[in-house]
Amino acid sequence: MLRVFTTGGTIDKVYFDALSAYQVGEPAAASVLAAMRVEVPYEVTQLMRKDSLEITDADREAICRAVLDAPQAKILVTHGTDTMDQTAQALQRALVARPDKSVVLTGALLPGAFRDTDAIFNLGFALGALQAMAGGVRLAMNGRLFDPAHVRKDRQAGRFVDR
Amino acid sequence: MLRVFTTGGTIDKVYFDALSAYQVGEPAAASVLAAMRVEVPYEVTQLMRKDSLEITDADREAICRAVLDAPQAKILVTHGTDTMDQTAQALQRALVARPDKSVVLTGALLPGAFRDTDAIFNLGFALGALQAMAGGVRLAMNGRLFDPAHVRKDRQAGRFVDR
Amino acid sequence: MLRVFTTGGTIDKVYFDALSAYQVGEPAAASVLAAMRVEVPYEVTQLMRKDSLEITDADREAICRAVLDAPQAKILVTHGTDTMDQTAQALQRALVARPDKSVVLTGALLPGAFRDTDAIFNLGFALGALQAMAGGVRLAMNGRLFDPAHVRKDRQAGRFVDR
């Protein structure tokens, strides 16, 4: 059994014609997992609907709490990319005494509603890593698994790199 | 560095209007990995272009040979779904003395050219599992990682199940 | 009020994994018109589910009869591309004394379920022409409106040309 926590970010952004603007909408993870013939049992919970630049320390604490309290051992967190590294680091600290838990964070550089979105691939990638992992926290972007302590987003280039 | 071997199957099927028929085309893995902003180095080699029902014992031997001879430790094999379990079992036998190698097989139930294909998700899923694995052979379909010894395709239902 | 008659063809082809083969499925016209925010009232009727190479003289007679009997003045016919010109010519003959009726035939060179299908564009194109026409029969493919008497499919090139 997997648990999916969603927090918003580009992956969940939709376009509202009435405002000619983007807003965080329903979690892409829920619709993608439903459409992709995934047979492993999972439960999706939306924790918040935020751009990751708006995620506060209190929000990060709430995410860590949700992960710690979840009965599941394997947990996927979808998150905006701009501060995904910070939330990954917070989770790594929070789970230091919980080697039984595996957590993977992912998101998207293009909204899930786009034809060329990386959301579907990234959700698959994160889920594959999660099932093969035996504990620990990883940030899964650009087809790479990063240790939260050694990753940062290169905003100029729009990708995640070692640091 | 990852190695990708492609063998054909539904994932690579395209439609030829001239024939009003399907044929195995260029590997979907190559175009998907190129489009999905994957930053991990990889090399794609097309071993054959076959429906998996047409894959012979000699073909399976050639696939095992390619995997054994490849310098890479982590290898993704795309394959038709109808006999993917057999090729996975052949690879498991061939690699019994090679715990340094990780191999994941995947494919698709809908051609990669379809709007609702599972190819993009499955390739991400397989790649995520591959990077997190420390050796062994797995069949990655329906969002699950199967031991080749305990999986079969339920053709009626169009999905992979335990056996 | 528009009427849509569907007859099968590539536009409606789907892929059955169980058979590893294509078959004519539900009409693409119905799902596309529903998804594209079309506000003009329309009614979709599936007349047959055939590859256009299998459409017989009796089938063509049935299509002409359906068009003649329909209460609507504006009628869209979706059809396989291989014999679309023949059905267009039959309709042109059948409607010679009915200048009140406008009929447009269209289809697709790639199945409607494909990511890069021309089905959505072609259905829009045919519908736009239909609404602007004041009678007559036209074949609408490749972004062109053809007189049925002066069109043929170039199968080699996969497109419609003057003749």
Next chain:
Amino acid sequence: MLRVFTTGGTIDKVYFDALSAYQVGEPAAASVLAAMRVEVPYEVTQLMRKDSLEITDADREAICRAVLDAPQAKILVTHGTDTMDQTAQALQRALVARPDKSVVLTGALLPGAFRDTDAIFNLGFALGALQAMAGGVRLAMNGRLFDPAHVRKDRQAGRFVDR
């Protein structure tokens, strides 16, 4: 020979991850017509890159001038939806003495880069109407051809209606 003038609007909006924001990008009309196997000759000219709420009277004058000066008889204008009716009315006034010219305006309620965009259908629809028309100006949205004098956008409902 067709002429396409693009002015921006939702149809051309893309997403910049660096800004986590939308901007008007390259014209969708150019890429859609290129991809959709359109065989009729056409030329695409980008007149401006604006949200239609930012289009001024001077901009509208420039659009009318471009249409009047174009050597082509059939002209497609892509435009943001919020003030498309106003530009259509300006064109109708400007072309009152030019019955030789046919002009169709279209756009999209969802950006062309979205999986479920109406851009492809609307461009097909506008092009089909344009080819069947014998002069005049029409606004082509929601699968309907509107006289510019009798249309308005219902922003609440996100669609075009009679007025």
